[in-house]
Amino acid sequence: MAVFAVYPLLQLAWMSVHDVTQATLNQGGWDFVAWDNFLRGFTAGESPAAIVRTLVVVCIVTVAGMLLGLAVAIALRTKGWWSAALLALMVFVWALPPVVNGSVWKFLLAESGLVNTLLGFIGISPVPFLYDPQWALISVASVAAFAVIPFNALVFRAALMAIPPEIFEAAAVDGATRFQEIRHIMLPAVRGTTLVLFVLTVVYGFRSFDFIYVMTFGGPGTATATLPFLGYLQAFNRYDYGLGSATSFLAVVGVLVLAGVYARTIGKEERS
Template sequence: MQLLDNDTFAAWTFLTPALILLGVFVIWPIAYVFYLSFTAGSFTSTGIYWIGLKNYWRLLLTPDFGQVVGNTLYFTAATLIPSIVIPLGLAVLLNRSLALRGILRSAYFLPSIISLVAAGLGFRWLFQNTGPVNALLNLFGIAPIAWLGDTFWAMPVVIIMTVWKQLGFNMVVFLAGLQAIPSSRYEAAELDGANAWQQFWHITLPGLRPTVIFVAVTTAIFTLRSFEQVFVMTGGGPLNSTNLLVYYIYQEAFAQFDFGYAAAAATLLLAVTLVLVYLQLRTTREE
């Protein structure tokens, strides 16, 4: 009796190298980080040892971690909303304007291909004490603001940079979703006397529901894993006001060498990300 037919054998032959790479470079590191979250010690002669759930308990009791979680939630929410609303509005306008659609689409998409490090350095220059933003404010008689040195203004500057970086990618995704909506729906709505707002509310938004969910989930994941802009622009300061979860994990692992504690925080971040991916897949399946 033949155990595998030719098609199944061929499929496994082509999939095996990819599965091996996936296991070595993705699944094994995730499993090892999960194991590390139950340990303490270091990779020296003393080694690591099992401590159970103590790292997770430390996360709950550490004030800095609570502040970092609050910073991350604030950063994610404040980035997510404009990263959906602004690209959606631009996509609707570009979808109706055929004249310069290609040029404008390329111009808006350009920030997405710039590295986060370069973008962070650029925004740090713009918002430094003697930078162009304060120079512009000075023209209107407004005193310079220590944007990146102020606990109130530092996070909004990081948010503005992140929204600017994500805007073009989300706009292109929305444009693709808009072009998938049949034009006959809009023609029928016009015959029924629907104005532009009614068409947007009753045709465009329902037609873009899967796209909006995809953009929301991918943007949320992008913000949750934000590291470069904090590292380059603020270093988590001032007074820990811009310290986000991934940067906090980096500090605990590679500055404090507390790998078990950092692994516990990373495991919680992975769990939140998996929940977001599950919600997206479930919604897409329902659609």
């Protein structure tokens, strides 16, 4: 496992400080260029722009994924066939390949797709969801959030189900409203889960590329090329493997930082 998982990362670091192109990929003896690949990424303005886009995606995915995931978990506490069916539906959508979800949303968000048709009924002119640089970034991030909400809802649901029913009974006796139940019973109960899930969702948003690949392929221009996707584009579309490795290496460093935060969060949770 170490050979196929750790060694590629070392290789990536090695490639990021060398000049590697299509012609030289399969030969040894690459020219050592030190920080040149990283500098090229920054001076051309591609890396900083990609970092900003990555942060936008992470924010949208995390805020929507956490809040809506919790909202679903709370709404699904009610018994009955509807809650059970909705949960099953959402887990099924989560289990679908990202290419399928991405294709469907590319279709729904098309210029004359379902979403724009519905907006037309209430008198809103078509929105260029995938053709406008800003809208495109919001769109791919929203679909990534759409795909992670079911998972987050499941995790929150498990935490809510661990609350002893007596607590709710006691609250009902005291005449607590639903809002008070959420505020004073459910939110404190999911606190530990929230911390860990928060980091997981940030990581998911950070490394997410499937929907970008399927819906926009980084476009229009490079408007939806987040850091991990930009590295892929540079390597496999422009055949500049050195530059792509440097960009991807930045993404790896970002993940290492997040992993550190995650390990600390888990450590704290297990101690408390």
